Amino acid sequence: MTAKPRSMHLGAFLFQVGHHVAAWRSPHSKTEQIFDFDFYKQFAQTAERAKFDMIFLADTLAIPRKHDAYLKHAVTIRPEPLTLLSMLTGVTERIGLAATVSTTYHEPYNLAREFATLDHLSGGRSAWNVVTSSRDEEARNFSREKHLDHGPRYARAREFVQVASKLWDSWQDDAVVIDTNTGLYADPSKVQRIDHKGEFFSVRGPLNVHRPPQGRPVIIQAGSSDTGISLAAETAEVVFTAWQTLEEAQSYYRKIKERMKHFDRAPESLKVMPGILPIIGATEKEAREKEQHLQELVVPEVGLAMLSASLNTDLSGYSLDGPLPDLPQLEDINGGKSRFKLVSDIAKRDGLTLRQLMYRVTGARGHRTITGMPEYIAAELESWFEGQACDGFNIMPPYLPGGLDDFAQTVIPILQEKGLFRTAYTGSTLRDHLGLERPAARQTVQL
Amino acid sequence: MTAKPRSMHLGAFLFQVGHHVAAWRSPHSKTEQIFDFDFYKQFAQTAERAKFDMIFLADTLAIPRKHDAYLKHAVTIRPEPLTLLSMLTGVTERIGLAATVSTTYHEPYNLAREFATLDHLSGGRSAWNVVTSSRDEEARNFSREKHLDHGPRYARAREFVQVASKLWDSWQDDAVVIDTNTGLYADPSKVQRIDHKGEFFSVRGPLNVHRPPQGRPVIIQAGSSDTGISLAAETAEVVFTAWQTLEEAQSYYRKIKERMKHFDRAPESLKVMPGILPIIGATEKEAREKEQHLQELVVPEVGLAMLSASLNTDLSGYSLDGPLPDLPQLEDINGGKSRFKLVSDIAKRDGLTLRQLMYRVTGARGHRTITGMPEYIAAELESWFEGQACDGFNIMPPYLPGGLDDFAQTVIPILQEKGLFRTAYTGSTLRDHLGLERPAARQTVQL
Incomplete structure (x- = not known):
């Protein structure tokens, strides 16, 4: 028996009107549409037609420091990710939906409900990018003077994920019965309190949403610090990273897959997806000129x-x-x-x-820019993927909507021809797309 | 000059698979679809075709006490309202979207962003039903042993609404410039910190979403206690109530409109909308039998x-x-x-x-049930509306989707014929539908 060939995973990173910091000044961006539903609907439907694993939304909870320069010359407004992502549920059918929500300034009960609702109503397509908030200007929007230190911030994040997971597991998969004749709606022996009492949270449960189709939403993380790697190796199913060189990416990939052994996890149960900003031209010269033009707009x-x-x-x-x-x-x-x-x-x-x-x-906010013809970009992605530097990529179009259209129309077909990327969805949930197992519900406290 | 005739306002109350406590056992309910997007899409589109002012979603943050009886025999699961409402944005065009979110267990910065996002992407159709959470079982899901007392709970709610309003006003309406030539995205002199420091919250701002189309979402409240009436008279634009008799409703209506004078508000800037559960039959006998059948299912x-x-x-x-x-x-x-x-x-x-x-x-969870033929129901609504007992109603179909279909097809046309209810939307925002003014942005602290 031969091992199943690995398949590349792709995220469509939806950030403002493009990931490049000067995107909003580009004539290729629909800058006026940043709060227009049709702009996002088009993005989501393009990504779904191209068979991306998921759409991904980043977040931050404040306007960055140096207000004046940012306010004047950068895009500081952004839709709240979970609200926006929910809106995209009704206009898509198969693509995964991943939203960033901070563990620092939310409550686990609310978050667990929101994602459980999204997972149910999308038919099992939700993912949660678990982040911590590390800026003082975010703290000041949430009744704190300074942000939490690295240690407690990560400890809170870890406990937050535990509590949310217990809540998702608080209804067994077959707890809802719906027997209209006898009047039995649910089997109470299959619904449990969680009675969590930890350093940061005391949560009784059960959740007032039954178990989501995916069991739990797919858990995404981004930390690359040593604490971040440990948290991801223990709890993440997808990791977003930023690497400039193949060697760095390979070294990280080895390290995190190695670290997973401490937690008894199989390496393929976590997908590493570095961010890539592709600048695509019909010729290499055209691509270089596009890049140069964007740089000059910074x-x-x-x-x-x-x-x-x-x-x-x-x-x-x-x-x-x-x-x-x-x-x-x-x-x-x-x-x-x-x-x-x-x-x-x-x-x-x-x-x-x-x-x-x-x-x-x-320009690319720290991520690797690949500039060139579609063949070159596809070859670079292949070399990282085959070189055990990653399991896929988070594609960050420099401007929108054109940057995603270009990638979908020119790079994806090459990846498909090489047999690296799907030509059709074979499953219906995000776990299916990513090849991740559905977690069984852990037993918690009987009611 | 004659005064413009009052127009009746109608909310479509979306609760589980119908408002009646035994709805889930009714053969007329699609009980299996409570977490199915198409169920909600159909509800929203039916309500929009019938020209309802808005769809309204209630909420609670725990499974109620007496777990076993409820868990076994009642529907204790429910989608998170803001997530669900966001999903309905993309499948509707004109109808208002109102969600309940508690001030007791949320943060004003998050809530202000969520509603600002919803308001922008829906084209100005959002409303927030401001509630406080008053159950110990909710407290225990949010790291507290007991719920807040009535006084501090309302004080927190009042301050919460103030903070959110300041955040919605932190960008002037014309702050976003988007001059791609000069690189000027926004005018920083029109974006302000709020520097709120109160008893419950310290929030610096500004919000990272610019001012919503409606200025602020429509503010809804439900409290009928004396503190609740004062808070509503000061800050609400819609009030949901529950009255069994015309006299009680009239007395409340007079009281709250009177109380508004303390806050220098015109009486028409707040709409009172009691909940009504209509049980409709082609004959009175059929309606009575339907009601009896539902009661027997409790x-x-x-x-x-x-x-x-x-x-x-x-x-x-x-x-x-x-x-x-x-x-x-x-x-x-x-x-x-x-x-x-x-x-x-x-x-x-x-x-x-x-x-x-x-x-x-x-059965009707405390709201008035009106049982009879469509003509009778329309006449009852007319008598409350003309009798200065209310400005409209929150219609609570006993079971879904049939209960809403019946009301839309049989009662609404009669109300329209009487000239009491619109036959087409004349504006595009929820404020337009409700005849509410768009609030100007208050000046806050310059950055």
Whole structure:
């Protein structure tokens, strides 16, 4: 018996009017439509026609620091992800629906209900990207002065996921009976309290939604710090990462799959999906020109503010064409550790000026940009996938809707021809698409 | 100049598979579809074709006390309202979308974003039913042992609405500029922090969603206690109530419109909409038989448990055919004061046995049932509306989808013929439908 060939997994990353920081200034973006339902409906239906595993929505709970530069020159407004994703349920049929919701400023009972509802009404297509909120400006929108430290923030996240999982499991799969003759709606012996009492939460349960079609929504995480890797190795089913080079990606891939053994998990029960920003041209020259054009649209104040945030260093006084100043030590960073390491590593490795670094990392927000003809982009994705650097990719179109249309029409068919990517959905749930098992309900406390 | 004639407003109350407590046992209900998107899509589209002002979703954050009776014989599961309502955005075009969200166990920044997102993407059709959570079993799902007392619960609700309103106003209507040439996305002089510091919340803002099409979602409330009336008179634009008789409804209507003067508000800026459960038959006899059939489907354990909860008294030991035991005093009730008064008043007034009272109030969950031919139901609605007892009704179909279909097909045309109800939407937002003004943004703190 030969092993089933691995299949590449693709997420369609839906961010503002494109992932590139200057997307909103591009003539290819429908910038006015950022709060228009039809814009999102078109995105979702294009992604579904192209057979993406899922649509993915990022989030943040505040307008970033350096208000003026951001407010003036960047897109700081964004739809609330779960609200938007719910809206897309009714206009799609098969594609997975993944939303980011922070564990730092939500309640597990509410979150468990929202995702259980989404999972039921979408027929088992939901995924939750579990994040922690690490910015003081987010804390100040939630009655706190400063954000939680790295340790307690992750401890809260871990307990949050536990509580939510217990709530999803609080109804056994066959608890709902519906016998109209005898008047028996549910079997109470199959509905359990969870009686959770932990460091951060006390939750009694049961949930007032029965068990979701997928058992639980697919759990996504993004942390690449050591604590983040442990949390993901223990609880995540998909991990989003940001890597610039094949070697870094391979090293991370080995590390997290290795770490899963500590938790008795099979390596294939977690899919690693780095973000990729594809800039596609009919010729390589055209693609380069597109990239160049986008870079020129970056407003320097915004680029510098983003770089300052990534590096936790105020760069506003420095010359754009000079070198970087001294940076803080990694261990002094609380929040965005992996982002700090990523950006400072690039700066050190390639000896870039501030302007060069700004162009390199702010455009794609730290993710790898692949610029070229569709064949080249497909070959690069293949080489990472076959090189055990990942199980798929989160595709971040630079501008929307054109950037997704281009990828769907030109790169996906090549991946399909190579036998790397599906030509039709074979299952109906997101777990089916991702090849993830449906978890059995754990026994909790009898009512 | 003559005053514009008042127009009746109608909400389509979407509750489980029908508002009647035994709806799930009725052969007319699609009980299996309670977590099926098509069930809700059909409801929403029927209500929109009938020109209802809005769809309304109630909520509760726990499975009620007396777990076993409820779990066994009642529907205790329900979709999370905001998630479900968001899903209906994409399959409707004009009808308003109202969801209940508790102020007791949510954060104002999250809620303000969710509703702002819904309002934008629905083209100005959102409404928020502001409630407080008053059950210990809800508290225990949110890391508390007991629910908040009436005073602090309402104080928190009041402050919550203030904070959310400030957040919706944190972007002036014309703050988003989008000048792709100069790179100016927004005018920072028109985006303000709110710097709210109150008893329950400290929130800095601004919101990361710009001002919604309606300025703010329509604010709905339901409290009928004196504190509830004051909060509604100050902040609500729609009030849902439950009255059994014309006189009670008229007295409440006068009282709340009078109370609004304290807050310098015009009486027409708040619409009073009592709940009505219509049981419709082609003949009166058929209607009575339908009602009788539904009553017989009520499982006595559930009816008694509901009555016990409403009256804050354990009735499980008493004979169904005997009188009520002594009840607690109104001032000792914390949570559900108006429900307690409603039910105990009926019991006192009409001298009912436990079984009679159970049938009277649990079927329609305390709301008025009108049983008869379509003409009779329309005439009853007209008499309350013309008798200054209300500005419209929240229609609670006893079972679904048939109960809404019947009302839409038989009662609405009569109301339209009488000139009481619209035959077409004349505006596009829920504020348009309800005849409510769009609030101007209040100035807050400059960034």
